[in-house]
Amino acid sequence: MSFNHRRVVVEQGRRSGLPIVVAVHSTVLGQAIGGCRLASYPDWRDGLDDALRLSAAMTEKAALAGLPHGGGKTVIALPPGRVLSPTERRDALHDAGDVIGGLRGAYATGPDVGTGPADMVTISERTAYVFCRPAQAGGSGDSSPHTAAGVLAALRAVAAERFGSPDLSRRSFAVLGLGRVGTHVLRLLAEAGATDLIAADVDPARRAVAGKYGATWTGPDDCLTAEVDVLVPAALGGVLTRALVPRLSCSAIAGPANNQLDDPATADLLHERGIRWAPDVVVSAGGIVHATAAELHHESEAQISARIDGIGDTLAGILSAARETSATPAAAATRLAGFLTSERAASMLAAC
Numbered sequence: 001m002s003f004n005h006r007r008v009v010v011e012q013g014r015r016s017g018l019p020i021v022v023a024v025h026s027t028v029l030g031q032a033i034g035g036c037r038l039a040s041y042p043d044w045r046d047g048l049d050d051a052l053r054l055s056a057a058m059t060e061k062a063a064l065a066g067l068p069h070g071g072g073k074t075v076i077a078l079p080p081g082r083v084l085s086p087t088e089r090r091d092a093l094h095d096a097g098d099v100i101g102g103l104r105g106a107y108a109t110g111p112d113v114g115t116g117p118a119d120m121v122t123i124s125e126r127t128a129y130v131f132c133r134p135a136q137a138g139g140s141g142d143s144s145p146h147t148a149a150g151v152l153a154a155l156r157a158v159a160a161e162r163f164g165s166p167d168l169s170r171r172s173f174a175v176l177g178l179g180r181v182g183t184h185v186l187r188l189l190a191e192a193g194a195t196d197l198i199a200a201d202v203d204p205a206r207r208a209v210a211g212k213y214g215a216t217w218t219g220p221d222d223c224l225t226a227e228v229d230v231l232v233p234a235a236l237g238g239v240l241t242r243a244l245v246p247r248l249s250c251s252a253i254a255g256p257a258n259n260q261l262d263d264p265a266t267a268d269l270l271h272e273r274g275i276r277w278a279p280d281v282v283v284s285a286g287g288i289v290h291a292t293a294a295e296l297h298h299e300s301e302a303q304i305s306a307r308i309d310g311i312g313d314t315l316a317g318i319l320s321a322a323r324e325t326s327a328t329p330a331a332a333a334t335r336l337a338g339f340l341t342s343e344r345a346a347s348m349l350a351a352c
Ligand code: PHE
Pocket: 033, 034, 035, 036, 108, 109, 110, 111, 112, 113, 131, 132, 143, 258, 284, 285, 287, 288, 291, 292
């Protein structure tokens, strides 16, 4: 595989001793952005792989959302079963902050799986290049409700394309993953009047959340294969596998989980089965749209909401381009992102 990243730093945290990976995939359109993931990996190299893949996806996500940013990602890789004490956590985040600071603004971080706004304050004790600190600490706060708002806009676009109306009230959904974003998505679907809701999470304690929004609780596998209009992956990546495709009973898939496909070729299998897959890089952009608009451009919440609703228009454009060219939505999105992030497009934009 060819090396396509701008810069990848792997360092042993000075305080924590943990491997800290910061992958900067592209800065063609501007500063790279992407969250800081704190997660366990069987081997630290799996964390490196994750950072490489996720940072490349962030480049597409930022470009397709029309942001003047590239993609990056930080991974703090924990050995299996390792739980950090509050002091160790602070040390690890300070270590990540030092590595990020060493890039002198080429990359800025934010929350991701395993981290939240309070952790961004800790990172900001070492570097200024941090989004989503709580409002009282000068940031734009938790990005997850905004990511969820973008998912809703995407679900309306999918419903319009697939069922002829953006109305979600008579549609059924299976939400896999009731973490921060998934819970907001479930709430918004309930508020939109969706009739049939199914939800699952690997953590049995999330069952109460499903109940609160009137969703039927199932195991993760039953959720994935449920007979619903739209499957909404909102947990970790890699859920859409070659082996799963023949077992799916949904008409469309659209959710905020990053890197949903285990392999790019799975998009073709979904297409052959007539299942519409909305590329996750488009669906999940609400968080970075909100954070950059609020913190860098000081836009009003109304302006930002309009931008987040624009995720639906972008997705509608990609779905119709795919239909017209008999391509998969994945291929249409990759093609568009490839054009937007090319040096040629960047210089055209700079000349405008
Ligand atoms: N986890 C966010 C994402 O994947 C990362 C992020 C949010 C980065 C907000 C910067 C600002 O989109």
